[in-house]
Amino acid sequence: MNMNTVYSMNNVTAAAALVDVHAAEEGLRAVSTPGLTAENVDVYYGDTRALRDVSIDIYSKQITALIGPSGCGKTTFLRCLNRMNDVIDGCRVSGSITLDGEDIYAADVDVVELRSRIGMVFQKPNPFPKSIFENIAYGPKIHGLVEHRTDLEACVVTSLQKAGLFEEVKDRLHQPATGLSGGQQQRLCIARAIAINPDVLLMDEPCSALDPIATSRIEDLMWELKENYSIVIVTHSMQQAARVSQRTGFFHLGDLVEVNTTEKIFQNPVDPRTRDYITGRFG
Amino acid sequence: MRPNNKEKLRKRARAEWRFRSYGVMSLLFAGTALVFLVSTIVSSGHSAFFKTTIELEFQLDAERLGIDTPYTRENLWAGSYYTAARYALYTLFPEVTSRPNKRALSKMLSPGAELELRDYVVTQPGRIGETVTLEVPVSSDYDQLYKGHLPRTGKHTKLSAQQMEWFDWLVGEGLIHYRFNPGFLTGGDSRYPELAGIGGAITGSFYALLVCFLLSFPLGIAAALYLEEFSKDTRLTRLIEANINNLAAVPSVIFGLLGLAVILNVFDLPRGTPLVGGMVLALMTLPTIIIACRSSLRAVSPGIRQGALAMGASPVQVVFQQVLPAAMPGTLTGTIIGLAQALGETAPLLMIGMVAFIANVPATPLDSSASLPVQIYLWAESAERGFVEKTAAAIIVIMTFLILMNLLAVIIRSRTQTKVE
Secondary structure (H helix, E strand, O other), X not given: OOHHHHHHHHOOOHHHHHHHHXXXXXXXXXXXXXXXXXXXXXXXXXXXXXXXXXXXXXXXXOEEEEEOOOOOOHHHHHHHHOOHHHHOOOEEEEEEEEEOOEEOOOOOOOHHHHHHHEEEEOOOOOOOOOEHHHHHHHHXXXXXXXXXXHHHHHHHHHHHHHOOOHHHHHHHOOOEHHHOOXXXXXXXXXXXXHOOOOOEEEEEOOOOOOOHHHHHHHHHHHHHHOOOOEEEEEOOOHHHHXXXXXXXXXXXXXXXXXXXXXXXXXXXXXXXHHHHHHOOOOO | OOOOHHHHHHHHHHHHHHHHHHHHHHHHHHHHHHHHHHHHHHHHHHHHHEEEEEEEEEEOOHHHHOOOOOOOHHHHHOXXXXXXXXHHHHOOOOOOOOHHHXXXXXXXXXXXXXXXXXXXXXXXXXXXXXXXXXXXXXOHXXXXXXXXXXXXXXXXXXXXXXXXXXXXXHHHHOOEEEEEOHHHHHOOOOOOOOOOOOHHHHHHHHHHHHHHHHHHHHHHHHHHHHHHHHOOOOHHHHHHXXXXXXXXXXXXXXXXXXXXXXXXXXXXXXXXXXXXXXXXXXXXXXXXXXXXXXXXXXXXXXHXXXXXXXXXXXXXXXXXXXXXXXXXXXXXHHHHHHHHHHHHOOHHHXXXXXXXXXXXXXXXXXXXXXXXXXHHHXXXXXXXXXXXXXXXXXXXXXXXXXXXXXXXXXXXXXXXXXXXX
């Protein structure tokens, strides 16, 4: 199965060009060190085992895409990375996940601190029912990152600029964030997440509720954010994974079947299940 | 098209029309009942906001008033203003000389006349020695006669032909006035209908609602927050939840008995005070607030919780900084509706002794006091004709407060709805 058949089957030709760019970048980043490492991670919901023996390295300043059919455990895995599964009754995580060499599940780890280093953007835009300003300012405030009102204002503006939203909302910073469009809300959530300057940004299907134009804006944004953050994105869209990511992991029924450079996964997958999925035989 | 389709469509249209007309008819019925209710109350109650006064010239002669020098507060209070007030009336009718006639004539003055004259002299002792013109209230029967509530003939007539003749002469002379009666809204209850006010009851109800709010609002929110956000779903919490829902349906008189047995008899708090009334009303309002608060907490999108958690907020921060503020409008609406219910509750207040005749406006929630619904109950069973309009007016007052409170709830609700859009 070669590259061309994959993309013609998915009717996306533009993405093929991008993959070449990825290949070039991959060479440059060969020295990239893993920032976030998962080893032998198992997750149980009650008696059900949702993830089996997952090991993956998330390289810093790269985009790692997690793909796979619904219910395969990719979101569960993503939520392990900032311990969002802690709040679910009966959820148990074993194995080890380390951020810069420190086990994030160690007893002395403060979840609050951890989540300030690993930000998250959700599938459905979830702005707080407050003003645009308050949405961005919330994180810096609770983490005590700013002392003066002027610093806070500067932080809000910078975050909005980084998320490419500032120009659109600069005249209505103090109006409710719920009045923004879906795409704007999602970029607001990204701005909110990067306002506390995390090392890693987790994105759980950030574009699934958005139209193609808003989606492409978010993808452009991810491309820019990659310069400063490690990004993990869960996506249902293989084209999106191919367009934005440097590395891709394929999950199936709780197993991480295969993880490799995006190029290899899409051009030359090793596992037959990966090949079947990306060629559209199932999923 | 099948042949019988047209017939079917016609039938369906007719059924629809029938259903709509039932709806319109029930609306009309409810509307008429409401208009009837409101118009009856307003037509019989509006006159209680006005009083009939008589304009009299009082000679503030120290000797006649029986005031000793110096004009200290005690000396001024000790004056015989009753005599002075009657004397002022008698001078208008020099032809009335016999004792029985004088007595019949003096019935025209309300005891309020004496009190107003006294208050005037006490506050302005410098006027002693002058002749002043004051408007003082007439007694209830004349007041009712002037307002047209009392028949001039027939077996229900309260006044003699002679008394009415004197009064008519005064009306003809232009000495009888019809004035707005601020005392009705500010004063306390009285045995004399023309002097009875609802101020004491308003204040008592206000204090009781304040106590009720201060107790039930924080307690209700705390209980709702714990049940909804922090407690584990166990058999015990489910039992508690079911019982809270049941409590909302318990008849109010039972809460009154509980207050009597526990708050008055065990804790020995002062009987018949807004403090105790408010505590009992709080017991009643708690389930309403808990239920309202819980359902608004549940309505807060889980995305907001997740978002705040992912920002690194602690569970308590998530609840107090994001979830509770988002649930506040719904909680407030429920609270106001609960308080409006509490404002109209009569039975529990009867049980804890807020049914006594209290002529004072309570200064603190620890003073014995009347309350609006109980005041209506007390006036409604009074014999004097003058209390009929007072009862209706008190109903107008309590309805006004209820409408205002519900309006506030509607405003809060619509405000937040536009925000969400």
